[in-house]
Amino acid sequence: MYIIIIGCGKVGLSLAEQLSDENHDITLVDSSADKLQNLSDDLDVMKILGNGASISTLQDAGIERADILIAVTGSDELNLLCCLIAKKAGHVSTIARVRNPIYNQEIDFIRESIGLSMIINPELAAATEISRILRFPSAIKIDTFAKGRAELLKFKLKPEFRLGGNRIMDIMDRYHCDILFCSAERDKTVYIPDGNFILQDGDLISIIATPTNAADFFRKVGLKTNQVKNTMIVGGGTIAYYLAKQLQDMKIRVRIIELNRARCEHLSKILPDVTVINGDGTNRDLLMQEGLPHAESFVSLTNMDEENIFLSLFAEQQTEGLKTVTKVNRVAYTEIIDRLDIGSVIYPKYITADYILQYVRAMQNSIGSNVETLYQILDNKAEALEFAVHETSGVTNIPLSELNLKKNLLIGCISRGGNTWIPRGGDRIQVGDRVIVVTTQLGLNDLKDILRK
Structure with missing residues (x-):
């Protein structure tokens, strides 16, 4: 298919790479000449300099023959305008990234009025993934299928589970749980295991099961299955807002630490039942004073990957059994991050790409x-x-x-x-x-x- 991507940021570039790998014909449009010039020569895409909301730019990009237009610039309004003009200019499916919570209550109206095929909200999607993990803290990652009736759960095999050195068929006979071991990652190699596959401590294992059967299995091998009762969030951005809203519905107590005073005042108004602290979340004394030793989960959502990773490492050292979730925007160093063993790592860019x-x-x-x-x-x-x-x-x-x-x-x-x-x-x-x-x-x-x- 022929796909036009408006916006050459992290998400746009990631989409271009993955869609190009799947043999789609890709054109990238951006108003920044520097961004386009800095693209890797290995990326097999057409580049067009211009405003994606301009009809002449879209015509240069070949909108009349495009199958899909994806608008992922940094501006919600520009993304919506790009899609609106594209629909008028050609017979094209349109996808827009819309992040501002103001529009969240009006998503259905916006989609129908403009004729959008899909609206993507990376921050809301990331918050939803984090809330699933805090509901089932023993898992590193949880993906849902069949409207929540089936789950794919990823966890790390530890010696205390007493599963290492055993064949999968023997484990199934021992625990009598209706689950499926569907993948194992060991030393950078991915296995799709059969019944004779022997698990080893340190493996990253994924299972598929219904939520009830998954909880039954985790309980039998000694993993915690109950959701956390409280969480501390460092960083009061959009993801933190969406996450706090969802955790409130789950009856989980939330504390947010945010450096910007104006943002704290705004969060206090729109989240009246959440404790919002104005302060530097990287300050060790502040974290300890605000209850880190008694927290059951810790979520680092600042705008700096390095800060998030450092905070999660520090938090794990202070609180035994703490569930940590770390947001990472750059994905170039995933192998190093995986070796740090900092619990669950959330990549909003990956979540957006999966949906598209x-x-x-x-x-x-x-x-x-x-x-x-x-x-x-x-x-x-x-x-x-x-x-x-x-x-x-x-x-x-x-x-x-x-x-x-x-x-x-x-x-x-x-x-x-x-x-x-x-x-x-x-x-x-x-x-x-x-x-x-x-x-x-x-x-x-x-x-x-x-x-x-």
Whole structure:
């Protein structure tokens, strides 16, 4: 497909890289000549200097033949204007990044009025992911499928779990839990394990299960399954606002430490039940004075990655059993960050890209089986996808054990008529099902793509 991306910031560049890797024809538009000139020569995209809301700029970019326009500049209003003009100029699907909480209550009206295909709010999406983690603090990361009826949970295997050195089939026999071990990461290598795979302490493990079955398994191996009762947030930006709102609904007590006094006063007005402290969140004495030793979770959301990482490392040393969540914007040093073992790390850029890639994949095949949900997992070395099955095909009404599946691919879960389960060899996929697939075979667009050619 031909895709125009307006805005050459972190998100725009990340999208251009990933969509180009999936063999889409990409044009990047930005008003900054320096940003365009600094793009890597390895990035196979067309570059256009100009205002993405200008009809002449859009015509230069080929709006009349574009399939999708994605507006991810730093201005919500400019993004919406770009999409509005693009809809008038061509037959194109439009996606806008809209971040300001002021527009959050009006999202449906804005989408319908302008005719947007999708609105992305990275800060709200990041806050939602953090709130899921604080509900189930033993997991490093939680992704949801089938409208919350199935979850993909990532956790680190520790010696106290007594799972290292055991085959997966033996663990399943011991605990009798309806879960599926769907991936393991060890020494930079990703495995899609079978029953004979032997787990080792230190592995990063992902399982698929219903929320109830996941909690049952974690409880049996000795991991904490109850949500935290309180949290301390350093940084009072937009993510902190959205997160505090969600945590209040979960009855979790929230304290926000923010340096900017005017921002503190604003947060106090719009979050009357949240304790807002005006102060430097990197000040050790302030953190201790405001209750860090008694906190059950700590979320670092400043605008500096280095500060966030440092704060999480410090907090973990002060409070035993503390759940830490760290926001990181730059993704160039993920391998170093992973070695620091600072609990859950949130990359808002990745979350935004996942939503948009999901939409692009669904557009490529909107008849057979839509890509309903897509998550890039294990540092983008694997994907977890949810397909909605709309018609009979080569994968339906056949026992799973008889399907000629691609290597390094698991059918992780089937959801049908409100019931969700881990399938076995005798189960069959039917029209109307939602099917979750985990694989290192990147770029699947249709459920039929799980079969070998």
